[in-house]
Amino acid sequence: MSTLSVNEIEQKAENILKNYGVKTAKPDLKKLAMSLGILVDDSSNPGNDDISGMLVRSQVPRILINSSHPPKRQRFTLAHELAHFFLHIHDPMFVDGDKTAYMFRTKNSQSWKETEANIFAAALLMPRSLVKKSVEDETSEGRSGEDIIQNLAEMFGVSNQAMSFRLLNLGYDLYS
Numbered sequence: 568m569s570t571l572s573v574n575e576i577e578q579k580a581e582n583i584l585k586n587y588g589v590k591t592a593k594p595d596l597k598k599l600a601m602s603l604g605i606l607v608d609d610s611s612n613p614g615n616d617d618i619s620g621m622l623v624r625s626q627v628p629r630i631l632i633n634s635s636h637p638p639k640r641q642r643f644t645l646a647h648e649l650a651h652f653f654l655h656i657h658d659p660m661f662v663d664g665d666k667t668a669y670m671f672r673t674k675n676s677q678s679w680k681e682t683e684a685n686i687f688a689a690a691l692l693m694p695r696s697l698v699k700k701s702v703e704d705e706t707s708e709g710r711s712g713e714d715i716i717q718n719l720a721e722m723f724g725v726s727n728q729a730m731s732f733r734l735l736n737l738g739y740d741l742y743s
Contacts, residue, residue: 570679570683571654571683573686576654576683576686576687576690577686577690577695579653579687580650580690580691580694581690581694581695581696583599583653583691584691584694587599587602591697592693592697592701592722592724593722593723596642596645596646596649596691597609597645599649600630600645600649603652604627604628605627605628605629605630605652606627606628606629606630607629607632607645608629608630608631609634609641609645610634611631611632611633611634616633616635616636618633618662618663619632619633619636619640619644619647619663620632620641620644620645620647620648620663621648621660622652622660622661623660624652624658624659628652630645630648630649632644632645632648637726639720639725639726639729640726642724642725643692643726643729644663646687646689646691647663647685647687647688648663648684649688649691650683650684650685650686650687650688650691651684653687654680654684654687655680655683655684658680661680661684663681663684689729689732689733689736692723692724692725692729693719693723693725693729693730693733695737697723698719698723698733698734698737699737701719701722702715702719702734702739705719711741712741712742713741715741716730716731716734716741
């Protein structure tokens with residue numbers, strides 16, 4: 568079992584953004600997926616709110632997103648499923664959600680893939696260089712930590728919680 572370093576995962580996400588000409592916050596991930604030949608069904612509800620999304624590799628790869636979840640969560644789920652597409656090319660299917668994340672596999676053998684997918688999704692949605700520049704701009708305006716998190720979350724189309732984790736992982740402690 569081979570795992571990638573955080574830096575390798577970040578670099579893969581940055582390369583994808585660069586290769587597809589994405590230079591701004593809030594990239595259109597559905598358009599990106601479609602350009603890769605992946606069908607995205609974001610109008611589905613699998614009948615179980617615990618399931619966030621699913622990647623199915625077949626002749627035409629397909630990503631299903633739970634439409635009953637909030638839009639920012641759907642966006643993160645799409646990025647997470649794209650991560651599985653790019654990082655875990657030998658796996659035929661991933662089902663991700665609160666209680667069903669390991670529906671077709673054992674938690675111990677696959678949980679590292681979920682961690683990798685979350686790192687990749689964060690890097691895809693909140694690219695390091697854009698986040699750093701945005702933090703600099705926000706702090707130069709004299710904004711507080713909570714205001715910065717809220718402004719950046721809105722700018723990048725993610726939840727405040729996702730942005731808080733991303734900022735911490737990039738070494739920013741806006742509450743000190």
